[in-house]
Each structure stands twice: as C-alpha cells, then as structure tokens.
Amino acid sequence: MAPSSAPLTISASQIRSLDLTPLQLWRDLPPAALLERAGKLALNFEWPRSEADPRELSELPELRLWSLRADALHPWLPLILERSSGQLCRHVAMLLPHGFSRTEGIRFAPESLELWITHRLFLLDHWSQLHGLGCRGGLAQMAAMLGFELDSAFWQPLPLNG
Numbered sequence: 001m002a003p004s005s006a007p008l009t010i011s012a013s014q015i016r017s018l019d020l021t022p023l024q025l026w027r028d029l030p031p032a033a034l035l036e037r038a039g040k041l042a043l044n045f046e047w048p049r050s051e052a053d054p055r056e057l058s059e060l061p062e063l064r065l066w067s068l069r070a071d072a073l074h075p076w077l078p079l080i081l082e083r084s085s086g087q088l089c090r091h092v093a094m095l096l097p098h099g100f101s102r103t104e105g106i107r108f109a110p111e112s113l114e115l116w117i118t119h120r121l122f123l124l125d126h127w128s129q130l131h132g133l134g135c136r137g138g139l140a141q142m143a144a145m146l147g148f149e150l151d152s153a154f155w156q157p158l159p160l161n162g
Contacts, residue, residue, distance in 0.1 A: 031131040058093035067094035
C-alpha cells in the first residue's frame with residue numbers, strides 16, 4: 001500500500017515513545033518510489049501545548065528528539081518532506097541550531113547549515129546512486145529551499161557511481 005498525500009499525523013504518545021511507526025509506509029517504499037514523492041510528505045505533530053506557550057514546534061525538546069531519531073534512521077526524509085509550506089525548514093530546524101524571527105522566520109546558524117546540507121547532499125547522492133538512481137536536481141532544490149546556493153561545480157569532483 002502506498003502512502004497517501006494527506007499529512008502524516010504523529011501523536012503525542014508516538015512522540016513520547018520515539019515511535020517511528022507512522023513512517024512505516026514510506027520506509028517500505030523502494031528508493032525510486034521515494035524519489036518520485038520528493039517534496040510530498042507533510043508531518044502533523046499532535047503535541048499538547050498551552051496557548052501561552054510562545055515556542056515554535058522546533059523549540060520543543062520532545063519533538064526535536066523524535067525528529068532527530070526519524071532523521072537518523074531515515075536520512076532520505078528531508079528529500080521527501082514538503083517544501084513550500086515550511087515542512088522541510090521546520091524539520092531542519094529540529095536538527096540544527098537556529099533562531100526565529102516573526103518577520104524573517106527561521107534563521108539557521110550559517111556554518112551549521114552548510115555542514116548539514118553538504119553532509120546530506122553527499123549522503124543522498126551516494127544512496128541514490130547505490131540504487132541506480134539520480135537525484136542531484138532534487139537535492140539542489142532541497143538545498144535552495146533552505147537558502148543554500150549550490151555552486152554548479154559542487155558535483156564535479158564526485159564520481160557518478162558513488
């Protein structure tokens with residue numbers, strides 16, 4: 001069964017227990033099917049908060065821990081997260097130091113973002129090539145959504161076969 005296009009809800013109990021079961025349908029997809037769904041997954045965290053709590057979701061330790069585990073066990077997750085509504089940015093904010101401004105939104109520590117995105121580009125390029133796939137275009141789009149300009153020469157020294 002293929003995952004639906006509806007947002008994937010992560011319950012408070014799943015967050016507390018670091019349960020990644022909601023990602024099961026995505027995890028079971030072959031790599032080519034995952035790449036076909038790049039930018040399509042939305043996560044909805046059901047976490048109780050008082051209306052007086054001013055924190056962003058990425059500032060909640062329990063959600064950050066769940067996201068760190070999900071990212072560690074599913075390194076392709078950022079590639080398939082929806083981009084235009086901020087899902088990708090929120091996920092990366094769960095993983096990296098950042099600040100938040102009501103006018104500018106999430107502001108990542110530049111060095112942290114550069115290290116993370118470079119690591120993720122290398123990892124996902126290698127992963128896709130292991131499966132006979134290419135995803136460099138999608139990786140460049142993912143980087144651009146995070147405000148990281150990928151120089152056209154970035155891929156030149158890398159072999160096309162991993």
